[in-house]
Amino acid sequence: MAFSAQDVKNLRETTGCGMMDCKKALTATDGNMEEAIAWLREKGLAAAEKKAGRIAAEGVAYAEVIDGVGVAVEVNSESDFVAKNELFGEYVKNVAAVIAKENPADIDALMVCKYPTGGTVEEAQHEKVLVIGENIKVRRFARYTTGLSVPYVHMGGRIGVIVNMKVSAGLEQKPEVIELGKDLAMQIAAMTPTYRDKSDVDQSVLDKEKEILIIQAKEDPKNANKPENILEKMVSGRIGKYYEENCLLQQQYVKGDKESVEKHVADVAKAAGGTIEIVGFTRFEKGEGIEKPQDDLAEEVAKMVK
Numbered sequence: 001m002a003f004s005a006q007d008v009k010n011l012r013e014t015t016g017c018g019m020m021d022c023k024k025a026l027t028a029t030d031g032n033m034e035e036a037i038a039w040l041r042e043k044g045l046a047a048a049e050k051k052a053g054r055i056a057a058e059g060v061a062y063a064e065v066i067d068g069v070g071v072a073v074e075v076n077s078e079s080d081f082v083a084k085n086e087l088f089g090e091y092v093k094n095v096a097a098v099i100a101k102e103n104p105a106d107i108d109a110l111m112v113c114k115y116p117t118g119g120t121v122e123e124a125q126h127e128k129v130l131v132i133g134e135n136i137k138v139r140r141f142a143r144y145t146t147g148l149s150v151p152y153v154h155m156g157g158r159i160g161v162i163v164n165m166k167v168s169a170g171l172e173q174k175p176e177v178i179e180l181g182k183d184l185a186m187q188i189a190a191m192t193p194t195y196r197d198k199s200d201v202d203q204s205v206l207d208k209e210k211e212i213l214i215i216q217a218k219e220d221p222k223n224a225n226k227p228e229n230i231l232e233k234m235v236s237g238r239i240g241k242y243y244e245e246n247c248l249l250q251q252q253y254v255k256g257d258k259e260s261v262e263k264h265v266a267d268v269a270k271a272a273g274g275t276i277e278i279v280g281f282t283r284f285e286k287g288e289g290i291e292k293p294q295d296d297l298a299e300e301v302a303k304m305v306k
Helices: 005-015 019-028 033-051 086-102 107-111 121-132 175-191 203-219 228-246 261-272 297-304
Strands: 060-066 069-077 136-144 148-154 159-167 276-285
Touching: 005 019, 005 033, 019 033, 060 086, 060 148, 060 276, 069 086, 069 148, 069 159, 069 276, 086 107, 086 121, 086 136, 107 121, 107 136, 121 136, 136 159, 136 276, 148 175, 159 175, 175 261, 175 276, 203 228, 261 276
Parallel strands: 060 159
Antiparallel strands: 060 069, 069 136, 148 159, 159 276
């Protein structure tokens, strides 16, 4: 029995396995879908180790508050398709729960933590690789245990953000305070600040930025006849712009009328009758910094069934 590219796609949707495995299964079972599913289950162990070295640059950036603990985690897969798999999503949420409960020091410590359904996180990950058919890897995580944490997940897991705030007693459950946290998390997702506040910027970073700005100013023909002290003042003004672009509290609040985030936070705190301090935040974007292979999924499927 012959099979088509659509059959490969359907088998992949049913099992979550990789395309090559699905094609092999259909070839081995003469195109019989039920037998192909059984074949994949039987051959899963043989294929697992080969997948471990493959590049996992897709996946999910996830954020959640679990029993008062704020967690952000990035779990990678090889394809965006698998990132939408129910088994993969379940694994991501369970990993977040382990991070919240066990407080692992790093990824290695996380891997040996007990997994909610039995065994270790590493063993559960290995099992998911066998079933799903692609390499899966927990890349990084962050954890907040004090204060009020507010999570935000953008575009189904493209970006995950946790905002952590210190609020005065009685403000923890106020809707306007929760809304502030969500608005700031959305701002962080969109505006990608590097620092919480300008006071957090290391002096070496500022020195390098000033050096670049001075070179740019001197190379501008309009500044050819300006003395050094004037150029210094110009650079000082541009450092303020650097803060506005890179520091959350100095950024313009995206939902406000030209006010800074810092001022908006103060306004919300005053209206709520207490104090609010932005302690920190974590922003994970899936695959950030990982070199990804450039593949055309539809073209790859079509080639495989020719």
